[in-house]
Amino acid sequence: MIEFRDVHHSYGEREVLRGIDLCLDEPRVGIVGANGSGKSTLVRMINGLVEPNSGRVLVDGLDVAKQGREVRRRVAFVFPDPEAQIVMPTVSEDIAFSLRRHRLSRSEVDARIAAALARFGLTDHRDHPAYLLSSGQKQLLAIASVTATDPAILVADEPTTLLDRRHTRAVMRHLEALDQQLVLVSHQLELFAQWERVVVIDDGRVVADGPGAQTIPYYRALMDGADASDRSPHRAEEGSC
Numbered sequence: 005m006i007e008f009r010d011v012h013h014s015y016g017e018r019e020v021l022r023g024i025d026l027c028l029d030e031p032r033v034g035i036v037g038a039n040g041s042g043k044s045t046l047v048r049m050i051n052g053l054v055e056p057n058s059g060r061v062l063v064d065g066l067d068v069a070k071q072g073r074e075v076r077r078r079v080a081f082v083f084p085d086p087e088a089q090i091v092m093p094t095v096s097e098d099i100a101f102s103l104r105r106h107r108l109s110r111s112e113v114d115a116r117i118a119a120a121l122a123r124f125g126l127t128d129h130r131d132h133p134a135y136l137l138s139s140g141q142k143q144l145l146a147i148a149s150v151t152a153t154d155p156a157i158l159v160a161d162e163p164t165t166l167l168d169r170r171h172t173r174a175v176m177r178h179l180e181a182l183d184q185q186l187v188l189v190s191h192q193l194e195l196f197a198q199w200e201r202v203v204v205i206d207d208g209r210v211v212a213d214g215p216g217a218q219t220i221p222y223y224r225a226l227m228d229g230a231d232a233s234d235r236s237p238h239r240a241e242e243g244s245c
């Protein structure tokens with residue numbers, strides 16, 4: 005459960021989030037919006053990478069600003085560029101690195117690495133240098149590493165931006181199959197059209213919220229410049245958790 009309560013944020017003079025109230029408890033939540041609308045700022049608040057100027061963000065009732073350490077144990081984050089996230093020379097070492105603080109026995113670490121490699125189709129690359137992987141495989145490794153610690157929530161900020169169509173589909177398939185709650189920022193509108201919950205952000209505000217079947221057509225009209233404000237889909241229980 006992720007909750008935003010009247011969240012505002014500015015970078016200097018520039019106000020980029022203007023009163024966000026959200027309660028996200030669906031297993032799959034999509035976030036869409038134009039470039040610069042505030043999506044990354046919003047999702048980075050879920051694990052404390054950005055702290056709001058005012059308002060609160062809660063994860064399972066924990067205040068991200070006050071209980072950051074516990075929150076970060078529950079929330080994993082994937083960035084657009086996997087290179088920013090892969091820190092160790094080989095594929096298996098990178099997964100082992102993310103497990104280092106979890107006080108697991110050597111055999112448990114090995115079992116988790118093997119499971120992560122198998123799950124993301126990387127078993128044959130176990131001892132390969134990570135930098136030699138394709139971009140799609142690097143993103144799968146980044147996801148494998150952050151989910152190996154078994155977080156409750158995965159936040160992925162445009163994880164397929166740098167990938168071709170085939171690797172985009174592979175990464176999306178893996179993301180959709182995860183056990184974790186997934187909060188995904190993406191421009192994959194066809195995929196989101198099937199999702200139960202998709203939030204549309206525009207100029208720092210939630211302008212539509214509901215099933216993708218309703219919010220994606222609204223978003224397309226918005227981006228095409230049509231005046232769709234009278235048809236903006238919203239959830240009945242908006243703002244309350």
Ligand SMILES: Nc1ncnc2c1ncn2[C@@H]1O[C@H](COP(=O)(O)OP(=O)(O)OP(=O)(O)O)[C@@H](O)[C@H]1O
Binds near residue numbers: 020037038042043046
């Ligand atoms: N660290 C920062 N310092 C100053 N301004 C920032 C910073 N990060 C983001 N901004 C500005 O805040 C606004 C919102 O940025 P944000 O990255 O949240 O948008 P976004 O919806 O994720 O955009 P994109 O689709 O391009 O990734 C933009 O105008 C951006 O230039």
Ligand SMILES: [Mg+2]
Binds near residue numbers: 043044161
């Ligand atoms: Mg962004």
